[in-house]
Every structure is written in structure tokens, then in C-alpha cells.
Amino acid sequence: MQHDGPDTRRGPGFSSVRRPVPGRRARRTAARARGRATESDGNASPNRPFRPCRHTRWVVDITVATESYGDVLFSSARDNEQTRLDGLTRALDPVSFQTLHDLGVGPGWRCLDVGAGTGTVSSWLSRAVHGPVTAVDRDITFLARKRSHLDVVHADINHTDFLPGEFDLVHARLLMMHLRQREELLPRMLSWVRPGGLLVLTDGVALHPEQYHHPAYREVMTGHFRMMANVIGSDLHFASRYPQILTDMGLAKVGLLAHHPIIGMNPGFATFVAHTLEQSEGHLLADGIAQNTLDEAVAHVRRPETREMFIAMLTAWGHKPHMTDR
Numbered sequence: 001m002q003h004d005g006p007d008t009r010r011g012p013g014f015s016s017v018r019r020p021v022p023g024r025r026a027r028r029t030a031a032r033a034r035g036r037a038t039e040s041d042g043n044a045s046p047n048r049p050f051r052p053c054r055h056t057r058w059v060v061d062i063t064v065a066t067e068s069y070g071d072v073l074f075s076s077a078r079d080n081e082q083t084r085l086d087g088l089t090r091a092l093d094p095v096s097f098q099t100l101h102d103l104g105v106g107p108g109w110r111c112l113d114v115g116a117g118t119g120t121v122s123s124w125l126s127r128a129v130h131g132p133v134t135a136v137d138r139d140i141t142f143l144a145r146k147r148s149h150l151d152v153v154h155a156d157i158n159h160t161d162f163l164p165g166e167f168d169l170v171h172a173r174l175l176m177m178h179l180r181q182r183e184e185l186l187p188r189m190l191s192w193v194r195p196g197g198l199l200v201l202t203d204g205v206a207l208h209p210e211q212y213h214h215p216a217y218r219e220v221m222t223g224h225f226r227m228m229a230n231v232i233g234s235d236l237h238f239a240s241r242y243p244q245i246l247t248d249m250g251l252a253k254v255g256l257l258a259h260h261p262i263i264g265m266n267p268g269f270a271t272f273v274a275h276t277l278e279q280s281e282g283h284l285l286a287d288g289i290a291q292n293t294l295d296e297a298v299a300h301v302r303r304p305e306t307r308e309m310f311i312a313m314l315t316a317w318g319h320k321p322h323m324t325d326r
Contacts, residue, residue, distance in 0.1 A: 134153060
């Protein structure tokens with residue numbers, strides 16, 4: 001059902017939006033990096049930031065992570081952001097679609113896609129269920145054109161709610177890793193799933209530096225993941241905990257699928273990685289990466305013969321049990 005005004009049943013600060021939102025004026029420069037990692041053997045952060053591999057001797061000072069994903073870094077107002085995200089979806093969509101199909105998503109399902117981004121998963125779900133899908137994002141720039149078959153909701157998921165048991169599927173891809181309130185949000189997302197329904201989450205996990213073969217690319221990747229944690233609070237290891245988290249939340253039939261997109265092999269992925277590094281340039285240089293090292297890494301990514309990984313993609317899922325199953 002289409003709603004012209006605020007959807008009050010979903011909580012304060014929540015509105016259903018049916019028209020495109022005018023684009024914001026592009027900012028000319030990125031924000032300066034707000035801090036550096038500090039060398040340490042421990043990780044005392046209460047918000048569970050980026051957990052380094054055991055050989056990586058730095059952790060993040062979360063007090064400097066005040067920007068959110070899309071505010072400046074990876075903003076939809078950037079000229080190449082649509083191209084960057086299109087490259088990512090080309091690499092990830094086939095695996096996402098097949099996984100959702102194998103999990104049984106089909107006609108009649110009520111689906112919520114949280115952090116819907118460009119809407120490719122939401123659109124696939126709409127075709128699979130033969131009906132509208134609720135797609136929520138705090139920036140709907142790339143969703144506006146798809147509103148004919150989606151219930152596009154303009155909202156910050158941290159400050160809104162849905163009815164308990166409203167959906168057969170709650171799905172989020174590459175969202176939780178970038179939210180500081182990730183652990184507080186997960187139980188709320190589960191509450192929106194009906195008994196017997198599915199919670200499906202996909203996020204990236206940083207690799208050990210030795211898994212990056214080119215020296216400049218290795219240095220830039222290490223700096224990039226540190227920067228993501230420092231600037232926007234990303235946790236590039238959170239997804240590795242999903243099987244335990246979903247089990248502890250009481251979900252049944254918990255599963256996990258690992259997918260490793262390869263630069264030069266997965267269509268569009270090199271474009272995504274190159275634009276990601278280019279958008280991050282100001283922060284990387286401020287954090288001590290040399291310009292020639294960054295340029296060499298980006299050139300390496302763009303070479304057709306390059307075969308490198310960026311992050312591992314982990315998709316986890318679980319079924320919300322019926323009361324009689326508890």
C-alpha cells in the first residue's frame with residue numbers, strides 16, 4: 001500500500017517517501033582524517049571496533065570516529081559513487097540472489113531490505129515474491145527511480161522501528177559492518193522477523209596483509225581498513241562472529257557462506273575497488289600513505305591482468321524459531 005504521509009505505525013522519525021530527493025551539492029574535498037591508529041596489544045573499545053589479525057599490532061581509537069558512512073566518505077553526491085556501487089553490485093548480486101533463492105524466498109513473502117543502497121537486491125526480491133518489497137535507507141538517492149515496485153522508506157534504521165513479526169525475511173548487505181550501533185540493532189531486526197522467518201546478513205571481512213601480493217596494494221589496503229575504522233567506525237571483522245551471534249540470539253538452522261570476489265575476475269569489482277581507494281585518498285594521505293604508493297596501488301587494481309582480493313564476503317542466516325520450538 002502506498003502512503004503519502006508519515007507511517008506512524010513504524011515509530012517516530014520514520015517516513016515513507018514516494019518521490020526522488022534532490023541531490024545535495026557535491027563537496028569539493030574530503031574531510032581530513034580524524035585520527036590515527038595507536039599501537040597496542042589489546043582492544044579495550046566497548047564498541048568493538050576493527051579487530052586486527054593477530055599479527056597486526058594496531059587498534060582503533062573510536063573517539064575519533066564521528067562521521068557516518070555516506071556523510072562525506074562514499075557520499076551519494078560524489079560524481080563516481082553510482083559507478084562505484086554498480087561495480088560492487090555486479091560482483092556480489094549473483095551470489096546474493098542465488099543464496100536467497102536457495103533459502104526458499106518465493107511468492108508471497110513479505111521482505112525488508114535494510115540499507116538497500118542502489119536497490120538491486122530489493123528489486124530481485126520483488127520479482128521473487130511477486131509483490132512489493134520494503135527497502136529502507138537513510139539516503140534514497142539511488143532508490144528513487146525504483147519506487148514503482150518497492151516500498152521505499154527514507155529513514156535512519158538506528159532511529160526507527162517496524163511491527164513485531166512483520167516480515168518473512170529481514171535482509172541487510174554491507175550495512176552492519178559500518179554501523180556503530182550494530183550489536184544493539186541486531187535484536188531489533190530479529191524482532192521484525194515472524195516466527196519461522198529468516199534473518200540474512202552479508203558483510204565484508206578484512207584479510208591478513210600477507211594475502212595481498214603487490215607491495216603497494218598491501219600497504220594501501222592496511223591503511224584503508226585502519227582509516228575505515230577510524231573515520232566511520234567500521235568493524236571489518238564483525239561478520240566473522242555472525243554464526244555465534246545468531247546462535248546466541250536463539251536462531252535455528254544457522255548457516256554461513258563465504259565469497260571471495262577477485263579483482264580482474266569478477267565483473268565490475270576492479271572499478272569498485274579503484275573508486276573506493278580514490279575516494280579515500282585524502283584520508284589515506286593524511287594517515288601517512290605516500291602519494292606514489294597510492295597511485296601505484298590504484299594502477300595495479302586497474303590492470304586487466306591483476307588478480308587480487310579486497311575483502312572476504314560472509315553471508316550468515318538463521319531461522320527465527322516458533323515458540324513451540326524453544
